[in-house]
Amino acid sequence: NAGVTQTPKFQVLKTGQSMTLQCAQDMNHEYMSWYRQDPGMGLRLIHYSVGAGITDQGEVPNGYNVSRSTTEDFPLRLLSAAPSQTSVYFCASSYSSRRGKSGYTFGSGTRLTVV
């Protein structure tokens, strides 16, 4: 199993550009989430999903869109990149509560710089 795969690992965008951060998991996990990590701020939840077709907003959703058309994939779209979105982005997945609570598996992150 590959676990949680994030692509790309690094990206530089110009202000106003759009892009999609990809996240895929091969563990048949129902729950998936996107976080951003900024220095001194810890991880903050952007969007999350409890299953295919179901998404919801986290703490800092503005400027980001998500969709969950399959169990495996949970892409994060930046609509119009701003310098404030410069951050490291992590995708995570976990089993649903029905299968018992467990820890989350994290991807290795995407380091995004917006200039």
Add this chain to the structure above:
Amino acid sequence: SQQGEEDPQALSIQEGENATMNCSYKTSINNLQWYRQNSGRGLVHLILIRSNEREKHSGRLRVTLDTSKKSSSLLITASRAADTASYFCATDRYYNQGGKLIFGQGTELSVKP
């Protein structure tokens, strides 16, 4: 706003010593989890403790949970240089609402050989 506050923000110890990190949170929870992050890497799950548990062990890790004080601690015994990393607590509020971990700001642990 973030759920957890971690203390201390940074901790430096010698190899072989014990390291204790504390986490406080604001709301009721279903479970609390601890994660490790090595520099420039993703987070790795260490241990999960449920709200009806008071203590849990995993190898050299010992986690306690006091729901009356809304606090948890992570103890790493006989620390090694390889334990150098940032450690985060994360709370999971609801049994049936997944994907919504709320993280603290982390403790940066440095273990000197």
